[in-house]
Amino acid sequence: MSSTRTEPIVPTASQVARAPKVVLHDHLDGGLRPATVLELAREVDHALPADTAESLAQWFAESADSGSLERYLETFQHTVAVMQTAPALTRVAREFVEDLVADGVVYAEVRYAPEQHVEHGLSLDEVVAAVKQGFDEAVNAADGAIVVRQLLTAMRHQARSMEIAELAVAWRDRGVAGFDIAGAEAGYPPTRHLDAFEYLQRENGYFTIHAGEAFGLPSIWQALQWCGADRLGHGVRIVDDIEVADDGTVTLGRLAAYVRDRRVPLELCPASNVQTGAASSIAEHPIGLLTRLRFRVTVNTDNRLMSDTSMTKEMTALVDAFGYTLDDLRWFTINAMKSAFLPFDERLTIIDEVIKPGYAALAAEGA
């Protein structure tokens, strides 16, 4: 797509696995190893719906595959319950990054809601510090193979967004790159948290907003035009503002045109969208149309445990469904890196020194 090469290469599964990948939308409490959930649950006497790693993995994937965002989110009670102490948070964070490295991810922004991890008495600062500890351990062990940042999420049905935004600013030079709101979308518009977003803007902070996932255009419009979001978490429903006529003519509504013209990054999460009913299959996922129209598309996992996915699986599924080439995957990856909440020079370094050479090496292998 962005290349001058003449021979398009449809990558093999092994090439997708080895390709450098960037993930901007990946929830910490949605990516635990099933075996770790079991072990941590035993320590705190939390009852789980299954008692082997395999059956638990299956329970998460099946329960999340519900056609509804609300039911998808119910499964998080079992991961959040075992992430209430500093050692547990550190372990989960460390393993999370180890799994990203094994998946070929070179840059990750990992989000979670600190306010959900204070049930056993941790302070918000202690939560962020414990997660940082785990990330640092895994990043150091990986010896430069990955860069990781935290995004602090506020739950949209709660009322702690201002506090969490302040927490994100307080930690911005210590591994926290930005802010987010998540949770059930219907009934909880982003403008409910306008004070937090306006505060972040005054602080020159960055934020993304879960919008246009379970709910349509009004949510995207509010996230961008009232709240000033830098990126859209999902944003997939922007297709509701795009008309494709029978003869193939495409007409963008004013909001869709704005999103494309302003290069607003879309944090698309195909597997998750199929589970929550935002898309009926990967092949029918709007990522095909949005990519064709050159929106600023990025590919993400959302929740590796609940959605039984990884960056390698997401990209492999896209290659299978749309015939995407190595150049297309490189385009998604560079789009994501350009959209990261990292200083410009650091983004460029990863693009020029890691992503481009990584894809060039794969291309040199041939088809």
Ligand SMILES: O=c1[nH]cnc2c1ncn2[C@@H]1O[C@H](CO)[C@@H](O)[C@H]1O
């Ligand atoms: O796709 C999603 N849409 C909205 N909220 C989500 C999604 N995935 C996870 N969470 C919510 O974000 C919290 C913090 O990580 C999770 O506990 C879950 O409730």
Ligand SMILES: [Zn+2]
């Ligand atoms: Zn999400």
